[in-house]
Amino acid sequence: MPRPPARVFAEIATADPPRGPRTVMGRAVVLGASIAGMLAARGLADHAEEVLLVDPDGDPTGPEPRPGVPQGGQVHALLPAGQVQLERWFPGITATAIREGAVPPDPATVELWVNGRLRPLPATPQDEPTLVTTRPFLENLVRRATTAVPGIRVVAGRAEGLVFDGARVSGARVRVGDEVVTEPADLVVDATGRSSRLAEWLGQGGHPRPTWQRMPIRLNYASALFERDPAISDAGVVIATSDADDGRVARQAGIQAVENDRWIVLVAGYGDDRPTRDPADFRERCSRDFPAAFGDIATGARMIGDVVTYHQADSRRRDTASLRQLPAGIIPIGDAIASFNPVYGQGMTSAALHASCLSAYLRSAPSLAEPARGYLDDVQVVVDAAWSISTLADLRLPHVDGPYPRGYPVASWFGRRLQAASFTDPELNRRLSAVTMMHEHPSVLARPGTVARVLRGERGRPVG
Ligand SMILES: Cc1cc2nc3c(=O)[nH]c(=O)nc-3n(C[C@H](O)[C@H](O)[C@H](O)COP(=O)(O)OP(=O)(O)OC[C@H]3O[C@@H](n4cnc5c(N)ncnc54)[C@H](O)[C@@H]3O)c2cc1C
Structure with missing residues (x-):
């Protein structure tokens, strides 16, 4: 029986330290060394003998804006659930940040x-x-922590395509200066962000192209x-x-x-x-x-x-059905799988939770000769959670006309009532915040106790 999304989400968002290394592969190649790529690399380092991070910006030393992250000069808020994941992978990182001026x-x-x-x-x-x-400060902090992990290495290069071995992906083609080299891998992780060319690269190998669902x-x-x-x-x-x-x-x-x-x-x-x-x-x-x-x-x-x-x-997310057609040896992560209206501050936290999904998948000792279904199933739960919160709000914008999820009128009506009730009911405020801060899956708000509390508009009296 499938696990309820709220339970999957709770397991992914855990603060528990990862349970020790367990090697399942020789080499992983991560394309893109930003938040998603670095957190993926940290998780992979427990399971691979070597992790290679590839990014055109290489391994910048200072906390400066860089070309590969053009959004880096904008306000970036890390939600509390993302901070929990950072601490989980890099214990003491918050204290380091504060020592260095955060x-x-x-x-x-x-x-x-x-x-x-x-x-x-x-x-x-x-x-x-x-x-x-700021975003460059946070990224620099995570970069230093990531590159200090044994087995992780960064090269300055731009991925230009994938390498195929029969039905599976077996590496990436990477331009380094004037040369294009092949980087073999047991697993390739696409962490190249919103401008990911995964669909084009898979198409070149004769595989179905994953498509985007978009909300303008x-x-x-x-x-x-x-x-x-x-x-x-x-x-x-x-x-x-x-x-x-x-x-x-x-x-x-x-x-x-x-x-x-x-x-x-x-x-x-x-x-x-x-x-x-x-x-x-x-x-x-x-x-x-x-x-x-x-x-x-x-x-x-x-x-x-x-x-x-x-x-x-x-806002965009990969179509669920097309993700199920991905071949073995490749997974997308972070903005390469979904990116949302940034006003809700979900992007970096989603990336951290995707990395947690990857870690859980690798810990299950999967066969890398098969498509990474376990990872993709869990990551869909995280994407659904962020997508439902951000798009429910965005569908109220006058210029946005879909796509509408099933049950939208009821969800929208309930969302407004919950929002209004949370101003005066501290317990509802806490439950709503746990979801918007990505500690919990939105389905917890549909539990009978919470629904009853919203409908009755009660103050303070514990119901659920
Ligand atoms: C305006 C704006 C504001 C935002 N505000 C917030 C916020 O407040 N809170 C929040 O959590 N999130 C916010 N986000 C989202 C956040 O920036 C991303 O979700 C987050 O950076 C995770 O992205 P990522 O690592 O998947 O991709 P990115 O951070 O976009 O990084 C992609 C990486 O891939 C590299 N790359 C690109 N092409 C290649 C290639 N061919 N080969 C190798 N490497 C390649 C790039 O150099 C870059 O390092 C905001 C986004 C925008 C646009």
């Missing part, structure tokens, strides 16, 4: 605004500092760094979100206090609501559209560098 926000300086109302924050254990950093969100991001000054604001983490109901314009914004005494500030809109690189436009949006802290910082603090913009046309 700012664990004082809960008193954290605010979440929804449609202009301040939403109470669910209680979190005081002894668990939150990791809040037309999201526009702009972020800028500012010198942090307590005389201007004490903001630690501030998130402001408004939906398009009741005549409002759907917009998002965020402030994070980050390393090196800076704030990174984000403003985002949809469709033709497009923040530009003009600092005056950025300041005006902060002051006009969002709570006071945004205007205070944007107009009062010194901007460091330029406003950087990013447009994301769609």
Whole structure:
């Protein structure tokens, strides 16, 4: 009997340390050395004699933005479930980050605004500092931890295709300088992000091409760094979100206090609501559209560098049916399997949970001569979880017209009621947050106790 998704998710999202190495292969090749690729490599290192990470950007030494991650200049929030996975694979990484300048926000300086109302924050254990950093800082931290693991090596190269041995993938073709070399592998991991060419590469080998399911969100991001000054604001983490109901314009914004005494500030809109690189436009949006802290910082603090913009046309996930046709020897991970509207902050945490799926699969001592069904089944549970949360919200955007999931009208109605009830019911707030922070699978919200509590609109009285 298939395991219920909530149970699979709980096993994947575990904080338990991985249970010791168990070698099942000689060599793994991971294409793409970003968050997904590095976490995959860390998990693989327990099961392979050698793990080769391939990335055109090689092994950058400093915490700088880099060409292979063009979104790296934008606000990047790591959800708590992602932090749990980072600690699981690299014990002590949060403490290292804080030693090196990451700012664990004082809960008193954290605010979440929804449609202009301040939403109470669910209680979190005081002894668990939150990791809040810029994306290059986090990536550098993870890179140093990954490359310190015995057996993992990084080469500067660009994957150009796969190598096939009969029905299975047996390596990758990699351009290193002027040369194209073959990197043989027992398992190839595609961690090349949203622009993955996996479909094209599989097609070249005569295999079915995995297709994307897309939701056109037309999201526009702009972020800028500012010198942090307590005389201007004490903001630690501030998130402001408004939906398009009741005549409002759907917009998002965020402030994070980050390393090196800076704030990174984000403003985002949809469709033709497009923040530009003009600092005056950025300041005006902060002051006009969002709570006071945004205007205070944007107009009062010194901007460091330029406003950087990013447009994301769609959320996308690989079609489940086409993933079931993947040959042996290859798996996609991270954004190469699904990427979502980034305002929900799910990307890096999803990548970490995919790496946990990979580790669980390898621990089951699979035959690598067969397609990696065990991995793909578990990873679908993680993708479904993130997709259902982000697209349920995005289907309320006026310019988004599908694809609608089965049961959408009921799910949408229930989601709104749950959201409203969570403002006044701390227990519902906690349960909803556990799902949006990716600690738990969304199906837990359909448990009778939670449904009853939402429908009765009760406050405080324990029902479920
Ligand atoms: C604007 C924006 C904001 C975001 N904000 C958040 C956030 O707040 N929180 C969050 O969790 N996530 C966020 N994300 C998502 C997050 O960036 C990704 O989900 C995350 O980086 C995991 O991606 P990845 O490792 O799969 O791919 P990426 O990080 O995109 O990396 C892909 C890697 O593949 C390499 N590569 C590309 N082509 C090749 C090739 N041919 N051969 C070898 N290597 C190759 C690249 O150099 C790069 O290193 C945001 C995304 C965007 C676009």
